[in-house]
Amino acid sequence: MVPFAGYEMPVQYPAGIIAEHLHTRAQAGLFDVSHMGQIRLYGADAARALEALVPGDLQALTPQRMRYTLLLNEKGGIHDDLMVTRVAKEAGGGLMLVVNAGCKEADLAHLQARLDRAVTIEPQFERALLALQGPRAAAVLARFAPGVATMPFMSAAGVSIAGIACGVTRSGYTGEDGFEIAVAPEHAVALAERLLGEPEVMPIGLGARDTLRLEAGLCLYGHDIDETTTPVEAGLAWTVGKRRRAEGGFPGAAIILREFAEGVARKRVGIRPDGRAPAREGTVITDAGGTRIGTVTSGGFGLSVGAPVAMGYVDTAHNAEGSVLSLIVRDVPRPARVAPLPFIKTRYYRG
C-alpha cells in the first residue's frame, strides 16, 4: 500500500503488476478508483456554463453521452483533465464530472469561483467508483445487467447491478473496452465482491493502472499534462470542439487558437527506446548531436508491447514519427525513436 492523493492505495495485489496488466488485456480487471472526484452540476444551462472553463463542445452532448475534456487556465495550460457526462432529465439532468483525485479540492474551488451562479455544484467525493476493464468486461457485467452489453462507447446509463443502483458509463483508461461504475459508498464493497466473484475478474492495483494507460497513450495529469502544457502541445487538440475553435470563449483561447494557426515549439510524442532499458519520467531527451530537445514525462516497460515505451515532449523539429532521439539514462545516451500512440491496438466498443 502507498499513500496517493490522501488515500492508501494498493500498488499491486498478490498476483503482481505483470499478471494484473496481462489479465486486464486478456480478461477483465477491477480497479477501485473511488479516490477520483465526482462532482455533480445541476441546472438547465450547466453545459453552456461549463463551456466557459473547458474547450469541449458540451452543448452538443446529448443526454447520457460523455466526453473527455480539460479545465484550462488563462494561459491555455491544463488545470485538470476530466470526464463530463450529460445526465438524463429523469435522473435530475445537469452534468456529472469525474476529476483527478489530486485535483478534486482545487477543481471544486475553481468551479465555485468561476461557474455561473445559476449552476448548483454538488461535490460527491464520498461516492465510490469502480472500473471494470478488459475484453471480457461486457460479458461479465451483462450477467448482472444485460442492457450494458450494447451500451455505446462513451455513454452512460442508470443500471441495477445485483440489486444495487449504479451509474454506469462505457469508458475507462486502459485502452480496453470496459465500464466505470459509480455507486453509493455503503454498497461499494458488496458490488466489488460480486464482480470479483466472477471467474474472469481479477483486482488490479495502481501499478498496472499506470502501465495500461501508458501503453494506451493516455495522459496522466501532473506528469504528461499540467498547468504549463497546452492542449495543442499535449496532442489533445481534438478536445477543442469545432464550434469552440470558431467561437473561442474558453480560458486561454487566444493562445490556443494562435497555436492552431502558427504551431507550437514542442509536442507530446510516443517514444520507443531501441534497447531494453526503460526510460523513466524525467529522462533527458537529446538529438544525435547531444543537444537537449525534450524530456520524458511517463516511461516504463510496456508489458503487452514486450519492450520499453515512453511519452514525452520534444521540440517540433523532432516530433515526426521515426525521428531518432537519444535518451540519457544513467548518464548514457541510448537511441530511441518517435513512435505512434497508442502503443497497443485499442479495443474500445464500437458496436
Add this chain to the structure above:
Amino acid sequence: MRAVRYTKDHEWVRQDGDVATVGITDYAQSQLGDVVYVELPELGREVEQGKEAAIVESAKAASEVYAPVSGEVVAVNDNIVADPAKVNADAMGEGWFIKVRLKNPKELDGLMDEAAYQEFVGEQH
C-alpha cells in the same frame, strides 16, 4: 555448504575460493515486484564495495544493485538479462547477477550472516 553473507541493501554474496557470486535477496525481489530489466557491468570492470554494480528495474521502478564486495567482475549472468523474471523466480540461485574476483576477502567479515539478515529484514516491517 558455503556461507552466504548479506548487505543492508539486500544483496547476497557467496564466496567460493577467491571468487564470490553476487545477487539480490529473495526479500529484495519480493519488494521490487516483477523484474522487467537488468543491466549488468562489463566483464573486467572493477567494482567497489557499496558502490553501484548493476541496475534492476521492476514494473514499478529502477533500483541500483550495490557491490557487496570489491573486485574484478569475472562473470555476468546473461540469462537474467534475457529473462529478467528469473530474478523473481530464484533470486538466491539461478537469478544471480555477477561473479567478482575478491580483492579483499576480509570485506565479507563486515557483512551479515543469515540469522542477522533475517533479523534485519524482520525489523523492516
